[in-house]
Amino acid sequence: MDLIIKNGTLVDSIRCYQANLAIAEGKIRAIFLGNKNYKAEKVVDAEKKMVFPGLVDSHVHFQLQDMGKIISTDNFASGTKAAACGGVTTIIDFADQMRGESPLKSFYERKKDADSQVAIDYSLHVSKTDTKFLDEIPTLISEGVTSFKFFTTYSWRNLDLDDAELLVLFREVKKCRGMVMGHCENDDMVIRNINSLIQAGKTDPIFHAHSRPHIAEEEAIQRVLLFTKKTGVKLHLAHLTTKEGSDLLSQAKKQGLNVTGETCPHYLLLNEREYKGSEGYLNLMSPPLRHAKDQQALMKRVQDGTIDQIITDHCEFSRKSKGDGNFPFHQVLNGIPGIETSLPLMHDFLINKQKLTYPQLISLMSTKPAQIFGLYPQKGSLMVGTDADLVIFDPNVERTITPEILHYSIDWNPYSGLKVEGWPVMTILRGKILYEKGNFVGPHNKGKFLKCSIR
């Protein structure tokens, strides 16, 4: 064997149990109790620690491009290293079709960019921004893309689909046995609000939240659910933020629609109070942070299993690229970092404070994302024969989050100063140690592209 991890508490989406793990050639070869006389090159003692399957963050934006130009502060190399330091071993990023151009071309280009840089394994969603090149969908599916992202907003960035286009896309994806994934906000409402707020001189960060009200999310989700019902396509709702949105997901599931949904740590932990003060501009993202009642409602839906997964929507920008507080809200780049802190934050909040179980945490952050997009059981599980992607987690260590202890390329963090109990101590990708005791120690670009399959 290459590696043995002994004395840890193993956690998967079903149970916690004491066992040892033996790893060879990148796979879990045995899960056992006692001493089996395996010879191993390295033995790691995980006593008093938990052993999780590596996290699967199925909604991230590294090296984000806008109209072909890189605008985010990280790239695939720095972003995936920070991810590994947070216990994430698989990400799903996005290849955004440039309107009027081939999505297959965007996919190959994005894959080429990522392949030479990634430190962890990855796959890609493809964003469709028009209804051209629908004949490329079967090829994309055979290349390992299962999910086609659509936006109901961002018309000013040429990203949105209108209602007729949504129906066309849903029918085609259903026919090809893929799935759709939606960013749902009503574009007309958002545009009108932005224009009237800016005209009235209301440019502070808080007005970003006012420009994208609850009803914009609720209306778009309701409409998209109707199209899902009529076409029978499998739908995943991206980053739910409101009570209304999560209630709609619950109703749709009760009606038997093939729909899943996600939220992010920031919608559970932060609210629109963050937009006040001189650093409020840093926390601009879309949809925006909401109210305490939404945080409580989302928490209830996480607890009862309506919300299937917690992902980060990680998108990293420096203070400077966000305008240093000098831009009106509609010109501030949207997105916050999240991938390195999601496990410690959600462990502290969901387990220590909200009393969820460890299997629930692993289901939300590893198993369900792998299952929904078609990477399970290779990812998201602890089973003999699957990839040896692991996080060794110390539930008792206390850390205060500061930019200095993290591995991002920026000097700010939305959770700076927050104390959490529990932190990852080791991350392993296919049997290789990537992160240990606070440092990235692994090979830099040995991550692999993963073909998703939901058939």
Ligand SMILES: [Zn+2]
């Ligand atoms: Zn996103």
